[in-house]
Amino acid sequence: MNESKISVRYAKAFFSLAQEKNVLSEVSSDVTLLHELHKDANFRILLTDPVISTKQKKNIFKNVFEGNVNELTLRFLYLMAENGREDYLPITFLNFLTLYRKYTGIEQATLTTTYELSPELRATMKLLIERLFNTKVELSERIDEELIGGFVLRVGDKQLDSSIARKLEDTKKALLLSK
Numbered sequence: 001m002n003e004s005k006i007s008v009r010y011a012k013a014f015f016s017l018a019q020e021k022n023v024l025s026e027v028s029s030d031v032t033l034l035h036e037l038h039k040d041a042n043f044r045i046l047l048t049d050p051v052i053s054t055k056q057k058k059n060i061f062k063n064v065f066e067g068n069v070n071e072l073t074l075r076f077l078y079l080m081a082e083n084g085r086e087d088y089l090p091i092t093f094l095n096f097l098t099l100y101r102k103y104t105g106i107e108q109a110t111l112t113t114t115y116e117l118s119p120e121l122r123a124t125m126k127l128l129i130e131r132l133f134n135t136k137v138e139l140s141e142r143i144d145e146e147l148i149g150g151f152v153l154r155v156g157d158k159q160l161d162s163s164i165a166r167k168l169e170d171t172k173k174a175l176l177l178s179k
Helices: 003-020 024-037 041-048 054-065 071-082 086-104 119-133 164-177
Strands: 106-113 136-143 150-155 158-163
Touching: 003 024, 003 071, 003 086, 024 071, 024 086, 041 054, 041 086, 054 071, 071 086, 086 106, 106 119, 119 136, 119 150, 150 164, 158 164
Parallel strands: 106 136
Antiparallel strands: 106 150, 150 158
8 A cells, every 4th residue: 555545544534533523623733733843853763763662652652742732643643653654644644634624624825925924914915815715724935036026826726926037937928929
């Protein structure tokens, strides 16, 4: 069985159980936290190091997460360790968050600009995007200095490219076609 199928099955089962136990919102927050934590090299080593036994991993999970995450989340971490599926946690978390966004009607939006937005401008952009697309959004940012100026907004499978780089490229194409 390939990695994708494994992680999707675990994510669906975990999502369904959290929904059934009426702790979906809390578990989603836990999963978001754990997904962010996976960016830490030490945490990744803990998950993938074959020298660390399952029992040791479970003890570490207990010491670090007990009281800080929902009991269901902790039990899920134990299950993944017991089944030797720790390597699949990051992609399982991504699949879980995708299911949660779909369930709650939240679209992922990525705003690419040439500089980091201020918190006020970020909040304003998020509000404008939510109104424009008539949906709640989870906004992430990327910085790409090659845009020169302007922005590129991607919401779901839609893209709005209002960058100066795009406008220059369009102008160049128009000039070449007019010859």
